[in-house]
Amino acid sequence: MMELIDTAPGFLEPRHFRSDPGHYSRNLIFRAEDDGLSLYALVWMPGQWTPVHDHGSWGVVGIVEGVLEERSYVCLSTDRTRDEGIELVRGGVILLPPGAVTSFVPNPDHIHITGVPSERERAVSLHLYGRMMNNFHIYDVQAGTRHLAELEHNPNEWDGVDYQAGST
Numbered sequence: 569m570m571e572l573i574d575t576a577p578g579f580l581e582p583r584h585f586r587s588d589p590g591h592y593s594r595n596l597i598f599r600a601e602d603d604g605l606s607l608y609a610l611v612w613m614p615g616q617w618t619p620v621h622d623h624g625s626w627g628v629v630g631i632v633e634g635v636l637e638e639r640s641y642v643c644l645s646t647d648r649t650r651d652e653g654i655e656l657v658r659g660g661v662i663l664l665p666p667g668a669v670t671s672f673v674p675n676p677d678h679i680h681i682t683g684v685p686s687e688r689e690r691a692v693s694l695h696l697y698g699r700m701m702n703n704f705h706i707y708d709v710q711a712g713t714r715h716l717a718e719l720e721h722n723p724n725e726w727d728g729v730d731y732q733a734g735s736t
Contacts, residue, residue, distance in 0.1 A: 569628045569629070569630040569669045569671075569694065569696060570630065570667075570669055572607075572630060572694055572696075573630040573631070573632055573666075573667060573669070573694065576632045576694065579597075580597075580609060580632070583595065583722070583724075584597060584609040585609070585611055585692065586611065586722050587611040587613050587690070588613075589613065591616055592610055592611065592612045592613070592616040592617070592618065592683065593610065593611045593722060594608050594610055594701075594719065594720070594721035594722065595608060595609045595610070595611065595721065595722045595724075596608055596721045596722060596723055596724040597609055597694075597724060598724070599700060599724070600700075603699060603700035604698065604699060604700075605696070605697070605698065605699075606696070606697050606699065606700045606701050607694065607695070607696050607697075608694070608695045608697075608701070608721060609632070609692060609693070609694055609695075610692070610693050610694075610695055611690065611691075611692050612634070612636065612683055612684040612690060612691040612692070612693070613684070613690055614684055614685070614686045614687070614688055614689065614690065615683075615684065615685070615686035616683055616684060617681055617682065617683030617684075618680075618681055618682045618683060619681065619706045619707070619717075620641060620656070620679060620680070620681045620706065620707040620708075620709055621679070621680070621681070621704045621705060621706050621707065621717075622674070622677045622678060622679045622704060622705045622707075622714075623672065623674060623678060623697065623701065623704055624674055624699070624703075624704060624705070625674055625697045625698045625699045625701065626671070626672065626673045626674065626697070626698040627671065627672050627678075627695060627696060627697045627698070627701075628669065628670075628671045628695075628696045629664070629669065629670050629671070629693055629694065629695050629696075630667075630668070630669045630693065630694045631664045631665060631666050631667060631668045631669075631691065631692075631693050632666065632692040632693060632694060633666055633690065633691060633692040634666070634684065634688065634689050634690050634691030634692060635663055635664065635665050635666075635684070635688055635689075635691060636663075636664040636668075636682060636683070636684065636691045636693050637661065637662070637663055637664070637682065637683060637684065637685060638661070638662045638664065638670070638680050638681075638682045639658065639659075639660075639661050639680060639681045639682075640658075640659035640660055640661075640662070640678075640679065640680045641656040641657065641658060641659055641679040641680060641681075641707070641709070642656065642657050642658075642659045642679075643655070643656055643677050643679060644656070644657060648677055651713060651714050651715065652712065652713050653712055654707065654712045654713060654714055655712060656679060656707060656709050656712075659680075664693075679707060701719060701721075702718060702719055702721075703716055703717060703718050703719055704716070704717060704719065705717070
């Protein structure tokens with residue numbers, strides 16, 4: 569991942585910087601034929617956050633631009649296969665500046681929320697997963713529940729708009 573961050577200016581194209589004013593953007597860079605590996609550029613505008621979620625996969629994240637914030641949760645429930653009766657408590661906070669790399673594994677669950685507070689600048693991060701990341705569990709901390717949600721991403725194709733220049 570450190571090498572990917574260092575070489576990002578050479579392989580990231582304007583389409584990898586697509587953003588959306590309503591939510592963070594997942595821009596697909598690479599997808600293995602067997603769906604056993606996927607690489608995304610995520611673009612986080614100020615004030616954009618994920619829901620509380622897990623991944624169901626290992627992952628490695630590297631920061632290309634800006635500062636990404638990760639707030640972790642600890643699952644106190646012994647049965648991690650349940651969708652109800654889940655007890656989560658807040659864990660720590662990690663600030664990931666440009667060049668930072670972090671990783672996670674699914675066992676124990678890596679449950680967190682990630683984003684950029686509204687007072688910070690845009691962040692761009694690379695996310696490498698051990699599967700096609702087309703879904704994950706979203707947690708409702710107050711209700712103690714989770715559900716599997718399908719994820720959208722921008723395809724790895726060019727549409728002619730220069731997103732890096734600030735277009736949306």
